[in-house]
Amino acid sequence: MTEAGDILHISQRDGVTLVRLRASAVRTEAEVEALGRGLLSVAEVPGQRVVLSFLGVKYLTSLVLGQLVQVQKRLAESGGEIRLADIAPQIHEVFTITHLDRLFKIYEREDEALAAFVEDAEA
Numbered sequence: 001m002t003e004a005g006d007i008l009h010i011s012q013r014d015g016v017t018l019v020r021l022r023a024s025a026v027r028t029e030a031e032v033e034a035l036g037r038g039l040l041s042v043a044e045v046p047g048q049r050v051v052l053s054f055l056g057v058k059y060l061t062s063l064v065l066g067q068l069v070q071v072q073k074r075l076a077e078s079g080g081e082i083r084l085a086d087i088a089p090q091i092h093e094v095f096t097i098t099h100l101d102r103l104f105k106i107y108e109r110e111d112e113a114l115a116a117f118v119e120d121a122e123a
Contacts, residue, residue, distance in 0.1 A: 003034055005038075006022065006023075006034060007021065007022055007023055007026065007031055007034045007035050007038060008020065008021060008022060008034075008035065008038040008039070009022055010038070010042065013114060014114065014117070014118050015049065015117075015121070016049045016050070016051055016114055016117045016118075017042055017045075017048055017049065017050045017051070018050075018051050018053065018110065018114070019038070019039065019042060019050060019051065019052045019053065020052075020053045020055065020110075021035075021052075021053065021054055021055075021056075021057050023057070024056050024057055024058050024059070025057065025058055025059035025060070026057070026059070026060050026061060026064050027059065027061055028061075029063070032061060032063040032064055032067060035064060035067055036067040036070070036071075039052070039067065039068075039071040039082075040070070040071060040074060042071075043071050043074040043075045043078070043080065043082075045078075045080070046078040046079060046080065047078055047079040047080050048075060048078070048080040049080060049081055049083075049117050050071075050075065050080065050081070050082040050083070051082075051083050051084075051085055051110055051113040051114055051117070052068075052082055052083070052084050052085070053085050053086045053110040054084065054085070054086050054087045054088065054091060055085075055086035055110065056086075057086075057087075057088060057091065058088060058090075058091075059091075060091055060094075062094075065094070065095075065098065065100060068082070068084075068100070068104070069100070069103065072103060072104065081105075082104065083104065083105045083106070083107060083113040083116065083117065084104050084105070084106045084107070084113070085106070085107040085108070085109055085110040085112065085113040086108070086109060086110055087106060092106065
């Protein structure tokens with residue numbers, strides 16, 4: 001069984017939860033489920049601010065998109081938010097085609113997403 005720790009690295013910085021995908025591809029149902037479990041556990045904290053980095057990820061099954069929408073919904077219900085970063089062009093295109101780029105704030109780099117959260121907190 002694939003565990004969330006096999007797929008995700010989770011840390012904290014400036015009051016923001018940083019989540020980095022460890023794999024260059026998320027293909028199998030077990031990987032998708034582990035990803036979902038890990039992200040949903042992060043979303044359990046009310047008001048959680050999350051940056052999810054896709055650095056080095058070349059392929060995602062479409063099932064991952066459903067997991068991300070579910071996590072965004074859970075976070076929004078508790079006053080939190082997830083922002084995405086480091087998305088490869090071919091994956092970013094999928095977000096654009098599916099209009100998920102309207103649901104998620106997407107940044108070129110993780111540090112930009114983190115800085116935007118910090119700026120929002122200071123405003």
